[in-house]
Amino acid sequence: MDFLVAEEGYAIQASYSIYGEGMQETFERETKALKQLDAFLSTKRMVIVTYDEEGTVPLDNDKQIEVIPVWKWLLE
Numbered sequence: 536m537d538f539l540v541a542e543e544g545y546a547i548q549a550s551y552s553i554y555g556e557g558m559q560e561t562f563e564r565e566t567k568a569l570k571q572l573d574a575f576l577s578t579k580r581m582v583i584v585t586y587d588e589e590g591t592v593p594l595d596n597d598k599q600i601e602v603i604p605v606w607k608w609l610l611e
Contacts, residue, residue, distance in 0.1 A: 536568055544579035546572050551586050553602065566592055569600055584608045 538547040546569055553562045569581040573594070581600045583592075589607070592600040 536572055539572070541576070544576070546576075546578045546581045548581075548583045549585075549605075550583060552588060553583060553585060554588050554590070566600055570594065573598065582608065 536546060537549045539545070540547075548565045548569060550561060550565050552558055553565050565583050569578075569583070572578060573581060573596070578598075581598070583600060583602045584605050585602060587604045588602055589604055590602045592602065594600065
């Protein structure tokens with residue numbers, strides 16, 4: 536876990552890239568950390584901050600991991 540705001544239930548991972556050719560191991564590592572934390576802490580928001588990728592990763596528990604580029608995350 537890169538950053539955690541426990542009072543807010545907000546977990547953040549940071550990775551240059553998680554999508555694309557040869558990135559499956561990175562994708563698994565980054566999402567696994569958030570899934571494990573959610574099982575322990577029941578987070579309200581999980582985000583992977585990337586250089587320029589955007590999307591969502593649906594989870595089995597009706598939650599999702601947001602994937603957002605760093606510039607958009609900084610503007611929040």
